[in-house]
Amino acid sequence: MLIGSKAFRHLWEDWRRDYQPLQVLKLLLAYIGMPEDLSGELEETQHLLSYFDPDLAPHDSFWKDVVKLVDLAFPGDSLSKNASIERQIHQLRYLISSQQAQYVRTHYKKPGMTDKEALAVYLRWKPFTMFDQGRLHQKVSICDGKAVYPDGIPSVNLKILLYNRIEFILDSQGNFLNEVDAEQVTESGVVNGASFNYGNFKRHWQLDVEPVQPHDPDFRNRMTRGFRSPNKLKKRWGQQAPEQFDKSFYNPKGIYAQSHRSLANDVKRQARLFLALVYGFKPDQTKQSKEVHMSKQPQNNKGTAVLGSLVFMALYALGIWHNAVRGNIPFLILWSVLLLVNVSYFIFRLRK
Incomplete structure (x- = not known):
């Protein structure tokens, strides 16, 4: 077995x-x-x-x-x-x-x-x-x-x-x-x-x-x-960089940085690219700006994307109710944020 x-x-x-x-x-x-x-x-x-x-x-x-x-x-x-x-x-x-x-x-x-x-x-x-x-x-x-x-x-x-x-x-x-x-x-x-x-x-x-x-x-x-x-040190605006800031996750000029961006920002870029891959957008990167743009021609049709958003909103709403009943505040906040993000995405797709 x-x-x-x-x-x-x-x-x-x-x-x-x-x-x-x-x-x-x-x-x-x-x-x-x-x-x-x-x-x-x-x-x-x-x-x-x-x-x-x-x-x-x-x-x-x-x-x-x-x-x-x-x-x-x-x-x-x-x-x-x-x-x-x-x-x-x-x-x-x-x-x-x-x-x-x-x-x-x-x-x-x-x-x-x-x-x-x-x-x-x-x-x-x-x-x-x-x-x-x-x-x-x-x-x-x-x-x-x-x-x-x-x-x-x-x-x-x-x-x-x-x-x-x-x-x-x-x-x-x-x-x-x-x-x-x-x-x-x-x-x-x-x-x-x-x-x-x-x-x-x-x-x-x-x-x-x-x-x-x-x-x-x-x-x-x-x-x-x-x-x-990398460490978690951050440099406050107008203040001197703390010791070991060269090894910081947030230092765009530090040891862990790539492409003149902090490693934290590079991770965010990778996350955006992955979201585009999951939800069917085609990311477009230009050599000049190297910024991530969402293609105007999604790989999935609008109806599928809207239906998917509705399903996710229902799941997130259920998660909010479940954690509210249990008094689980951290998860309640998490599911609420996810619902807000999905609602924004839903509105965005409807306007396209």
Whole structure:
């Protein structure tokens, strides 16, 4: 039985009914044959992913079950404890992200397409976000005051979140970046790759950030040595630049900057291009201005775009109601902003 298959779901429900959350997670790890330490080798990743049903989608409710079990099994900062099960659960995040990227490739990537293009097709009718600019996924090594990129290839990496748990990282060439990958092993993927998120806003630090230091696999610790993310320092107008501002995410003249723009602005540009790809616009870049413009001839017809906007507005309205009832203020604000953006887009399309 493959994980995610109909037959496995019956077994999964039996486990959840009969055992405590930690025991269920141990059974899942044993079912996969999860090693205590991932090697990052292609053959191992392919073998581990062979236990998952190819049709197990990133948006499947199975992953919600896993998140809930981890939340219950590891209260407080207990996932950072130095023990075998904690290490395996942490590294499972990397395997999950690899499985989810592989799902997109298998079901949406046609010959000649990039991972980015396939992901755009998959996300077209789903409430993804790019509010998090992925600063921690922009690591470089610094030598003599200059950036040395993983694999020697300059890249502005884009972070896309689906349901705030599912994470995809794309490089400038349109490739998925994963710590472990079923198709290719790259330095960029290991250093700046995606990882599935167990924690919500309240528990993200405890479940996804703190365990990295004690539980990351040895191969990743070796490959990330010397690579650093940009800092968050900002220069206020009229004031002297703070120390270490040359390594800032927001410095257009800093070490991390490309094309005389800050890395933060470059990420925004990549996000606009990806939105154009998802919703069917054809972006036009001129050599003179290098600015992103939206083509007046969308690839999708107006009726399809309007219908899509209506569907999204209904989903966002439902999300607002759901979070208002639960008193979840951060998500209430998030869904409200998404609704406003979609309403603006809807009006824009109607006027065209």
